[in-house]
Amino acid sequence: MTALLFTPTRLRDLTLANRIVVSPMAQYSADAEGRATPWHLMHLGTLAVSGAGLVIMEATAVEPRGRVSPRCLGLWTEAQAEALRPVLAFCREHGDAALGIQLAHAGRKGSVGRPWEGNETVPEGAGGWQPVSSCDLAYPGRPVPHALTIEEMAAIKADFVAATRRAAELGFDLVELHAAHGYLLNSFLSPLANRRTDAYGGDRAGRMRWPLEILAAMRQAWPAERPLGVRISATDWVEGGWTPEDSAVFAAEARAQGCDYVTASSGGVSPEQRIALGPGYQLPLARRIREATGIPTMAVGLLHDPQLAERALQAGDADLIALGRGMLWEPRWAWHAADALGAAAPFPPQYARSHPSMRFGDPGRPFLERNRLR
Numbered sequence: 348m349t350a351l352l353f354t355p356t357r358l359r360d361l362t363l364a365n366r367i368v369v370s371p372m373a374q375y376s377a378d379a380e381g382r383a384t385p386w387h388l389m390h391l392g393t394l395a396v397s398g399a400g401l402v403i404m405e406a407t408a409v410e411p412r413g414r415v416s417p418r419c420l421g422l423w424t425e426a427q428a429e430a431l432r433p434v435l436a437f438c439r440e441h442g443d444a445a446l447g448i449q450l451a452h453a454g455r456k457g458s459v460g461r462p463w464e465g466n467e468t469v470p471e472g473a474g475g476w477q478p479v480s481s482c483d484l485a486y487p488g489r490p491v492p493h494a495l496t497i498e499e500m501a502a503i504k505a506d507f508v509a510a511t512r513r514a515a516e517l518g519f520d521l522v523e524l525h526a527a528h529g530y531l532l533n534s535f536l537s538p539l540a541n542r543r544t545d546a547y548g549g550d551r552a553g554r555m556r557w558p559l560e561i562l563a564a565m566r567q568a569w570p571a572e573r574p575l576g577v578r579i580s581a582t583d584w585v586e587g588g589w590t591p592e593d594s595a596v597f598a599a600e601a602r603a604q605g606c607d608y609v610t611a612s613s614g615g616v617s618p619e620q621r622i623a624l625g626p627g628y629q630l631p632l633a634r635r636i637r638e639a640t641g642i643p644t645m646a647v648g649l650l651h652d653p654q655l656a657e658r659a660l661q662a663g664d665a666d667l668i669a670l671g672r673g674m675l676w677e678p679r680w681a682w683h684a685a686d687a688l689g690a691a692a693p694f695p696p697q698y699a700r701s702h703p704s705m706r707f708g709d710p711g712r713p714f715l716e717r718n719r720l721r
């Protein structure tokens with residue numbers, strides 16, 4: 348029986364060769380204007396030939412204050428779109444993976460330095476900015492954010508729509524809305540971060556209102572045949588915070604707005620979070636959403652054991668398996684997982700001789716027959 352991990356799946360008109368997804372990962376390697384650089388060509392090019400069915404590009408800001416760091420990628424100018432165009436063309440020329448983009452706004456966690464440079468707040472005037480949020484409640488240790496007015500929220504929603512249109516024009520196959528990890532949309536969803544007293548705060552329906560409005564507006568702007576998903580923090584891991592139950596309700600509403608899948612990540616709203624880390628630790632969150640709503644889920648988080656990934660799919664925890672750090676560490680993970688599970692993954696012919704069956708003198712037939720060469 349073919350491993351489920353290596354069977355194709357479909358989201359709207361997009362067919363993915365397998366269930367392996369490269370999780371979006373910020374690279375902090377754009378230029379000062381938020382444009383892609385040769386690093387992105389190398390990074391995404393490598394991942395496009397990794398054998399994964401889908402590569403989702405890093406959190407890409409929809410306006411300048413939406414960046415995490417001054418070196419994060421953006422898609423609020425035509426120049427930023429033009430810098431991405433050759434990166435996509437390169438990935439298409441050499442790779443088989445479908446290409447997605449994650450659109451994001453950093454909210455109150457924005458304006459920090461690159462992680463390897465200390466992650467400190469970058470002050471206004473030194474290339475930084477005053478972060479914005481649902482209210483003026485700061486993330487502990489970070490500057491007090493500006494509480495968005497209704498007019499400013501409308502402008503940011505329009506920024507999400509404009510970036511969605513640019514992503515569509517660039518030819519991305521899929522778009523994902525980032526509503527997780529304590530960033531702007533998460534700071535509306537979570538009761539720990541949202542103290543608004545208007546229609547966009549208060550009870551769960553109020554806190555979900557703006558993220559859902561953005562999702563609906565993006566769906567309108569995104570081609571009907573292409574899939575759109577959302578990444579949420581399915582729990583804050585804090586007593587009194589956002590819960591898996593809240594996530595199931597949000598997922599049902601998102602689905603009603605035309606959302607095609609939910610990625611179940613977690614945490615990031617509060618430093619008081621207590622995460623029960625371990626292999627597949629977020630799988631129960633994906634399962635809960637999938638069972639409650641029927642929406643396809645993408646699982647993520649310490650899933651780099653191929654047997655565990657396969658078991659999660661077989662058990663019905665999720666429809667897609669995303670890997671982040673495991674893919675950076677081992678960009679050929681999909682090839683090795685295919686070998687471990689007796690399956691096949693897309694493989695560029697230039698690298699065919701790397702397979703052990705060929706290296707050790709075996710003519711390599713079984714491998715070549717199993718694997719789809721481009």
Ligand SMILES: Cc1cc2nc3c(=O)[nH]c(=O)nc-3n(C[C@H](O)[C@H](O)[C@H](O)COP(=O)(O)O)c2cc1C
Binds near residue numbers: 405449669
């Ligand atoms: C370097 C790095 C950058 C990341 N950037 C993003 C991002 O841009 N958007 C996002 O939703 N998650 C981001 N994440 C989280 C990953 O997508 C993933 O959810 C997390 O690493 C857990 O999966 P893993 O155990 O397979 O790494 C990042 C993680 C890493 C390690």
